[in-house]
Amino acid sequence: MIGIFDSGIGGLTVVKEVFRQLPDYRVVYFGDTARTPYGTKSPETITKYALQDAKFLVEQGAKVIVIACHTASSVAADEIKKQIPIPVFEVVSPAIAKAKQITKHKRLGIIGTRATINSEIYQDRLNQGDSGLVIKTQACPLFVSLVEEGWLDKSETKTIAKKYLFPLKREKVDTLILACTHYPLIREVIQQKIGKKVMIVDPAVEVVAKMREFLKHQPEIEHQLIRDADHKFFFSDVVDKTQYIVREWLERPIKVEKHSLE
Ligand code: DGL
Numbered sequence: 001m002i003g004i005f006d007s008g009i010g011g012l013t014v015v016k017e018v019f020r021q022l023p024d025y026r027v028v029y030f031g032d033t034a035r036t037p038y039g040t041k042s043p044e045t046i047t048k049y050a051l052q053d054a055k056f057l058v059e060q061g062a063k064v065i066v067i068a069c070h071t072a073s074s075v076a077a078d079e080i081k082k083q084i085p086i087p088v089f090e091v092v093s094p095a096i097a098k099a100k101q102i103t104k105h106k107r108l109g110i111i112g113t114r115a116t117i118n119s120e121i122y123q124d125r126l127n128q129g130d131s132g133l134v135i136k137t138q139a140c141p142l143f144v145s146l147v148e149e150g151w152l153d154k155s156e157t158k159t160i161a162k163k164y165l166f167p168l169k170r171e172k173v174d175t176l177i178l179a180c181t182h183y184p185l186i187r188e189v190i191q192q193k194i195g196k197k198v199m200i201v202d203p204a205v206e207v208v209a210k211m212r213e214f215l216k217h218q219p220e221i222e223h224q225l226i227r228d229a230d231h232k233f234f235f236s237d238v239v240d241k242t243q244y245i246v247r248e249w250l251e252r253p254i255k256v257e258k259h260s261l262e
Helices: 012-021 043-059 070-083 092-102 114-119 121-126 142-148 155-170 183-194 203-217 240-250
Strands: 002-006 027-031 064-067 088-090 107-112 134-139 175-179 199-201 232-235 256-258
Touching: 002 012, 002 043, 012 027, 012 203, 012 240, 027 043, 043 064, 043 070, 043 114, 064 070, 064 203, 070 088, 070 092, 070 107, 070 114, 088 092, 088 203, 092 121, 092 175, 092 199, 092 203, 107 114, 107 121, 107 155, 107 183, 114 134, 121 134, 134 155, 142 155, 142 183, 155 183, 175 183, 175 203, 183 199, 240 256
Parallel strands: 002 027, 002 064, 027 232, 064 088, 107 134, 107 175, 175 199, 232 256
Antiparallel strands: none
16 A cells, blocks of 8 residues: 555645545555644654654555655654655655756745744755755744634635745745645645745645656556555544545545554
8 A cells, every 4th residue: 555644634635646646556544633733843752753653554554655744754754764664755855856946046935834944954955065045944833723724715814824925925935845734725825925926836746746756667566556445544533523624635435544553
């Protein structure tokens, strides 16, 4: 199976992309809803949780893993790659590659959770070599709650987006990475407030494209993946909203199961 995990429900944006680009394969998803959010936690706690999430997916039969969560990708990907014996994809590298490819004036903006922005992984990676890039980052912690409340198009969301994005607009970024699972769901508001000429990178699209390429060139791994639609969706806590959101976001009748990692 293709294993995908996230701190909660946000990683469903990556599942949606897997269903679009790799529709033949069975997916096993784990959302750590009991311990979400990760974006406000320390690197030690995030790494501990993310490792447990990844190990659970391996136990379930995953043959490749996608860390859908940007916070976990930014803070814990190296440790996960060290400890997990199967290919692991994270969302940071493919997003960076795409942003570098499309920026016209080398002015990049990155928005994410506090933990993602504080990790400084984007500055570290982008500044390797003499990049000449101007990089402006901004934590947008309220976006996660707004999306989970379904406030995708409310005036309050627009006001908050305008405030968060103003410093990036002032820096005249020409490319913006949506470095959080939830942000693609308010992409239109973000585009409106950052300006219509700014190019937006959706890391979900990029990470799945990278995995698709990988599977093309690694038939021995591709052959291990089950080809059917008997997907498994586990969450460490399940409330009425969980089932509802999974169905709404993925637009198919998927049953969720509860699995605690405690
Ligand atoms: N999934 C997280 C991310 O992409 C957002 C939610 C959280 O803070 O846990 O960074």
